[in-house]
Structure formats: C-alpha cells, structure tokens
Amino acid sequence: MKDKRLIYGILSGVAAVLLHLLLTVYAVDFETQTGIFALLCLSLILMEGHADYFRLGHTVGYGIFIALLITSPLFLNRYWVDVLNNVGLYALLGLSLNIILGNAGLFNMGHAAFYAVGSYTAAIVNTQYGIPVLWLIPAAGLTAGLFAAVVARPIIHLRGDYLLIVTIGFVEIIRIALVNNVFGITGGANGIFGIARPELFGHKIHRPHEFFYLIWFFVAVTAVLFYRLEQSRFGRALNFLREDEVAAQGSGIDTAHYKLMAFVLGATWAGMAGVLYSAKMTIISPESFSFWESVLVFLIVILGGSGSIPGAILGAFLIVGLPEIFRGFANARMLVFGAAMMLMMIFRTQGILPSRARRFQTD
Amino acid sequence: MEQFFQQLTNGLAVGGIYALIALGYTMVYGVMKLINFAHGDLFTLGAYLGLTLLTSMALTDRIGAFSGVLILAMMVMALTGLVGIILERAAYRPLRESPRLSAVVSALGASIFLQNTVMLIYGAKFHFYPQDILPKMAIPLFGMPVPLMRIIILLTSLVMMAALYLFIQKTQVGTAIRAAAIDQGAARLMGIDVDKVIMLVFLIGPALGGAAGLMVGLYYGHINFTMGWIYGMKAFTAAILGGIGNIPGAMVGGLVLGVIEALGAAYISIAWKDAIAFCVLILILMIRPTGLLGERVAEKV
Numbered sequence: 001m002k003d004k005r006l007i008y009g010i011l012s013g014v015a016a017v018l019l020h021l022l023l024t025v026y027a028v029d030f031e032t033q034t035g036i037f038a039l040l041c042l043s044l045i046l047m048e049g050h051a052d053y054f055r056l057g058h059t060v061g062y063g064i065f066i067a068l069l070i071t072s073p074l075f076l077n078r079y080w081v082d083v084l085n086n087v088g089l090y091a092l093l094g095l096s097l098n099i100i101l102g103n104a105g106l107f108n109m110g111h112a113a114f115y116a117v118g119s120y121t122a123a124i125v126n127t128q129y130g131i132p133v134l135w136l137i138p139a140a141g142l143t144a145g146l147f148a149a150v151v152a153r154p155i156i157h158l159r160g161d162y163l164l165i166v167t168i169g170f171v172e173i174i175r176i177a178l179v180n181n182v183f184g185i186t187g188g189a190n191g192i193f194g195i196a197r198p199e200l201f202g203h204k205i206h207r208p209h210e211f212f213y214l215i216w217f218f219v220a221v222t223a224v225l226f227y228r229l230e231q232s233r234f235g236r237a238l239n240f241l242r243e244d245e246v247a248a249q250g251s252g253i254d255t256a257h258y259k260l261m262a263f264v265l266g267a268t269w270a271g272m273a274g275v276l277y278s279a280k281m282t283i284i285s286p287e288s289f290s291f292w293e294s295v296l297v298f299l300i301v302i303l304g305g306s307g308s309i310p311g312a313i314l315g316a317f318l319i320v321g322l323p324e325i326f327r328g329f330a331n332a333r334m335l336v337f338g339a340a341m342m343l344m345m346i347f348r349t350q351g352i353l354p355s356r357a358r359r360f361q362t363d
Numbered sequence: 364m365e366q367f368f369q370q371l372t373n374g375l376a377v378g379g380i381y382a383l384i385a386l387g388y389t390m391v392y393g394v395m396k397l398i399n400f401a402h403g404d405l406f407t408l409g410a411y412l413g414l415t416l417l418t419s420m421a422l423t424d425r426i427g428a429f430s431g432v433l434i435l436a437m438m439v440m441a442l443t444g445l446v447g448i449i450l451e452r453a454a455y456r457p458l459r460e461s462p463r464l465s466a467v468v469s470a471l472g473a474s475i476f477l478q479n480t481v482m483l484i485y486g487a488k489f490h491f492y493p494q495d496i497l498p499k500m501a502i503p504l505f506g507m508p509v510p511l512m513r514i515i516i517l518l519t520s521l522v523m524m525a526a527l528y529l530f531i532q533k534t535q536v537g538t539a540i541r542a543a544a545i546d547q548g549a550a551r552l553m554g555i556d557v558d559k560v561i562m563l564v565f566l567i568g569p570a571l572g573g574a575a576g577l578m579v580g581l582y583y584g585h586i587n588f589t590m591g592w593i594y595g596m597k598a599f600t601a602a603i604l605g606g607i608g609n610i611p612g613a614m615v616g617g618l619v620l621g622v623i624e625a626l627g628a629a630y631i632s633i634a635w636k637d638a639i640a641f642c643v644l645i646l647i648l649m650i651r652p653t654g655l656l657g658e659r660v661a662e663k664v
Contacts, residue, residue, distance in 0.1 A: 107467075155645070155648065160463065161392075161396075161398055161607075162648055164467070165398075165644070166645055169642075169644050172638065173642065176634075176635060176637055177638070179634075180634050291592075298468075298471075299468065299471070302464060303468070331479075334478075335476055335480060337472075337475060338473065338475030338476030338477075338478075338479060339472065339476050340472070341471065342454045342472040342476065345458060345461070346454075349461045349462065
C-alpha cells in the first residue's frame with residue numbers, strides 16, 4: 001500500500017508540473033496559477049481522516065507540492081526565486097526552533113541570537129582567513145551550539161514565560177554587542193561585507209536559481225533528519241517532557257539534560273542556517289538579527305503547527321510569503337498580518353498543520 | 364557627586380515611568396498568566412493621543428498649564444483604558460481556555476496590529492511635543508538644581524502607584540482582583556465575576572500605561588510609533604525584577620531598573636545602556652528566579 005501511494009504521489013507531481021507548463025503556454029495569469037496550486041495542495045494535505053483515500057490525498061498533495069517546488073526556478077523570475085530562497089532559510093530556522101519550541105516545549109524567543117553567531121562566525125573566518133564559506137558550515141554550527149550550551153546552562157531550569165523573556169534579553173544583548181563592535185571583529189553597525197560567494201565542485205554559486213537548490217537541499221536533508229529524530233528515543237523523550245515535565249522526570253528522564261540537548265541541537269542548526277544566509281547575502285549587519293527575526297521564527301513554528309515538520313515549512317511560506325502577497329495593501333500589510341495572527345489563534349489554535357500523534361497500525 | 368545626583372533623579376523619573384508600565388504587565392499577568400505584548404503599544408498610543416489632544420484642544424492655554432495637563436492625562440487614561448478593554452474582548456477573551464502559547468501569539472499579533480495602526484494614522488516619522496507646556500525651571504534640592512519635570516514625573520507616578528496599591532489592598536473590588544489572581548475557579552465560586560475583574564484589569568493597566576506615554580512625551584519631547592517595544596520590554600523586565608504578579612514588586616522593580624540603567628549609562632557606557640537592563644534581568648533570574656519581592660511557590664503536581 002505504501003509503495004503504491006508513493007507512486008501516485010510522484011505521478012500526480014509530474015502531472016501537476018505538466019499542467020503548470022501547459023497553463024503557462026496558454027498564458028494563464030501566473031499568480032492565479034500559484035494560488036490555485038497552493039490551495040489544492042493545502043486542501044489535500046489538510047484533509048483529516050483515517051481512511052486510505054485521505055492518506056492518498058496527503059501523499060498526492062505533498063507530491064504536487066514537492067514537484068512544483070523543484071521545478072519552480074524554471075518558471076519564476078529572479079525576484080520570486082529570491083523570495084523562495086528566503087522562505088527556505090526561514091524554513092531551516094523554523095525547523096531548528098521546532099526542536100526547542102515544538103518538541104521540547106521551551107519558549108525560546110531568542111533564536112536569532114544563534115543564527116547571528118553562526119552567520120558572524122562564517123563571515124569573520126571567511127573574510128579574515130579566506131576559508132570557503134560552505135566548509136565553515138560545521139564549524140559555525142558547532143560555535144553556535146557551544147554558545148547555546150554556555151548561555152542556556154544557567155537558565156534552562158526557568159519555566160515558561162521566564163525563559164521567554166530571558167531569551168529575548170539574550171538576543172537584544174547579542175545585537176547590541178554586535179553594534180558596539182565587540183572584540184573589534186564584528187564591524188559595528190555596518191556589519192561585515194565582502195563575504196566570498198560559495199563554490200560547489202568548482203562552480204561559483206551566485207544566481208538566485210543556484211542558491212535555490214543549495215538552500216532547499218539543506219531544507220530537505222533537515223526535514224528528513226528531524227523526522228527520524230522525532231521518532232527516536234530522544235524525540236519521544238522531548239515530547240514526553242513537553243506534555244508533562246514532572247511525569248517525565250518521574251519516569252527517569254533526565255529533564256535538564258534533554259532540555260539542554262534540544263537547545264544545543266536547535267542552536268547548531270540555526271548556526272548552520274546562518275552560514276547559508278551569510279553566503280547568500282555576502283554582507284551581514286546586526287539589523288538582520290534583531291528581536292523581530294526571533295519573533296518571526298517563533299510565529300513560523302506556532303502558526304504552522306507546533307511540533308510539526310510540514311507545519312514549520314508551511315509556516316515559513318506563510319510568514320515570508322504572505323507579506324509579499326499583501327504588497328497590494330502597501331503600508332497596511334503589517335496591520336493585516338497582525339490581525340491575521342489574532343484571528344488564526346482564535347479559530348485554529350493548534351496551528352495549520354498540527355503534529356499528529358504517532359499512530360500504531362493494529363491490523 | 365553632582366553628576367551622580369543628576370543621574371539618580373533622572374533614573375528615578377525614568378524608573379517611575381517604567382513602573383507605571385510594569386504595573387499593567389504585572390496585573391494582567393497576575394490575573395490571566397499572560398504576557399500582554401500589546402501593552403507597550405498601548406503606551407505608545409497614549410503618547411500619541413496625548414499629543415493630538417494637546418495640540419487640538421489647547422487646554423493648557425485656556426485653563427493654565429498644570430490643570431490643563433491634569434485633565435489631558437485623565438482623557439488619555441480614559442481612552443487608552445477603553446482601547447485596553449476592546450483589546451481584551453477581541454484578542455484575549457476568545458483564547459481564555461486555549462494553551463498559553465496561543466494567547467502569546469495572539470498578543471504578539473495585537474501588538475503588531477496596534478503599532479501599525481498608530482503608524483498608519485500618524486506616519487512613521489518622529490513627532491514632537493510642544494516645548495513650552497510646563498515651565499522649564501529647576502528646583503534646588505539638597506543644593507543641586509533638579510528639573511521640575513523630573514520631580515513632577517516622579518511624584519505623579521508615586522501618587523498613582525500609591526492610589527493603586529490602596530485600591531487593590533483596601534477596597535472590595537481590589538480584594539476581588541487579588542482573589543482572581545490567586546485562583547480564578549475559587550474566586551468564581553465565591554461569587555466574584557472574574558470576567559468583570561479581567562475587564563477592570565484591562566482598564567487600569569492600559570490607563571496607567573497611557574499616562575506613562577504622556578509622561579514620556581512631556582519628558583523627552585519626541586515620540587515614535589516603535590518606541591512601545593523597547594519601553595515595553597524594559598517595563599516587563601522591571602515587572603520580573605520585582606516578581607511578576609506582585610504589584611509593589613513592579614513599583615520597586617521599575618524604580619530600581621531606572622536607576623541602574625541611568626547610572627550604568629553614565630558610568631559604564633551609554634552604548635550598552637539597553638544591554639544593561641537585560642543583563643540585570645538575566646542575573647536576577649539566575650540567582651532569584653521569582654524576582655526581588657516574589658514569593659517562592661512550590662510546584663503544584
């Protein structure tokens with residue numbers, strides 16, 4: 001049954017791409033097409049139920065989505081591909097925060113701090129020593145992880161809102177430190193420029209279309225790895241911890257250890273996403289890592305569906321994509337955005353794609 | 364010594380403003396266990412409403428500077444209080460029974476909404492309060508001149524805080540608020556209308572915040588639609604510093620934070636001013652997570 005579903009998924013993906021091509025040839029308005037396909041995928045994925053055809057619907061929905069995403073640089077202009085690149089970066093950040101906020105249930109609103117550490121590590125080492133950016137991904141990730149381990153150790157026992165406010169404090173302190181050119185290596189308010197373009201197999205990556213595949217490759221790898229992680233002993237321990245900390249402790253889970261590990265893992269991933277950001281922008285400044293970035297990533301996780309991997313990716317599409325679509329409202333778009341957040345929480349509290357509890361097949 | 368004294372009075376004035384905003388956070392948190400992220404923007408709204416009323420009605424010209432400002436403050440407080448009640452109805456009441464996180468997100472949404480409403484109405488530039496409303500003079504205190512404005516701000520905030528404290532401690536309504544903060548279910552069983560209590564909290568908190576907004580406008584002379592964020596964060600820090608949910612705690616926390624910040628900016632580095640407040644916060648939470656005046660409560664299992 002599972003193999004069959006996969007085949008249907010791939011087939012519907014191919015069919016969607018062909019349809020897309022056909023519609024483009026017949027000059028159907030591009031925005032309308034994107035809207036229709038997005039609605040189609042979303043409605044298929046959102047359909048809930050245990051029956052087989054619902055699951056088939058999910059597979060077909062994901063199939064169409066993935067196929068259209070992979071082929072989208074062929075249809076889109078530079079601007080929209082760049083928007084998709086941003087979506088990809090935010091999806092990476094959302095997935096990494098999802099470990100901390102969604103799985104472990106730790107209110108971390110300072111994720112931009114780890115992103116900044118990774119990004120600045122890559123930028124400084126690259127501009128000072130000329131080491132290629134992509135080689136720095138593990139090093140920057142480790143730096144961010146180490147940083148998280150040091151700062152999170154004393155505050156990890158704080159609960160709920162206290163943790164939220166302390167992490168907000170951290171991200172502000174980091175930003176101010178960057179602006180004040182701490183250690184004389186962060187370039188102050190102007191930031192760092194002249195970061196080398198990444199190179200892959202001797203090919204210099206600089207067009208948005210090339211970055212698209214680089215970034216989304218990372219998103220795909222991350223999604224698969226984190227999916228495996230969720231199913232593992234570690235992931236289950238985190239979920240238990242989120243649901244009932246006292247009970248988890250009573251069952252012999254070392255809560256402090258697992259919380260810290262979740263923090264470090266999420267931070268490491270955010271640091272690696274930061275490297276991609278540096279490589280893409282070639283210029284970074286403290287303003288890119290303000291508190292507002294943390295809020296956006298937080299919203300990505302919550303709006304998409306806390307603890308859900310597809311949710312985090314969808315959240316990135318909504319948070320980065322919607323303001324682009326609302327461009328018609330000009331100045332009022334953030335107003336609409338704020339109102340949408342309130343309405344969303346009132347009418348679909350658990351997020352758009354909530355994480356489904358693990359189901360065990362009994363037949 | 365002169366500089367120390369000036370910074371001290373400056374810190375106390377700013378601390379009084381922080382304390383007034385912090386009271387709104389701490390009261391809402393006490394009753395609803397919710398960080399009202401939109402509170403900082405209600406403060407901004409207060410500052411802008413104050414400016415509009417000040418320039419459009421010319422009260423200070425008609426009935427004298429001090430009584431004019433007093434009436435103005437009352438109007439601003441009434442209006443921001445009203446907006447606070449509407450906010451609670453629209454954004455928080457439907458989420459009373461939902462998980463904490465949804466309410467936090469709704470609060471963030473409300474904050475973005477309010478901030479952009481202010482921006483759309485008034486524009487994104489800085490706005491300036493007229494400079495000649497209150498007489499610019501310095502009053503000698505311990506042989507050192509202190510600007511009148513500082514003294515007025517500190518005194519007004521102290522009076523407001525004292526009034527609030529008496530209201531909460533001595534009146535029946537105040538007792539109902541305290542009861543609802545301790546246990547909403549039990550309060551309901553005792554015949555307390557918790558919905559009314561929450562409405563009242565959302566009237567008093569934003570009203571005090573609005574008054575603080577007016578004070579900032581009069582003290583610094585310039586306001587901007589984004590200023591609610593940083594003041595809100597500082598005030599929330601102050602609330603945590605004193606122990607969140609604790610009304611005298613918010614007052615003490617606000618004043619302490621204001622003084623630490625002013626002295627830190629003067630003696631350590633002005634560039635790190637905003638970081639100082641957050642460092643203090645982190646240290647306090649590491650050493651004494653329930654704040655200065657907070658009681659340590661055993662975890663309920």
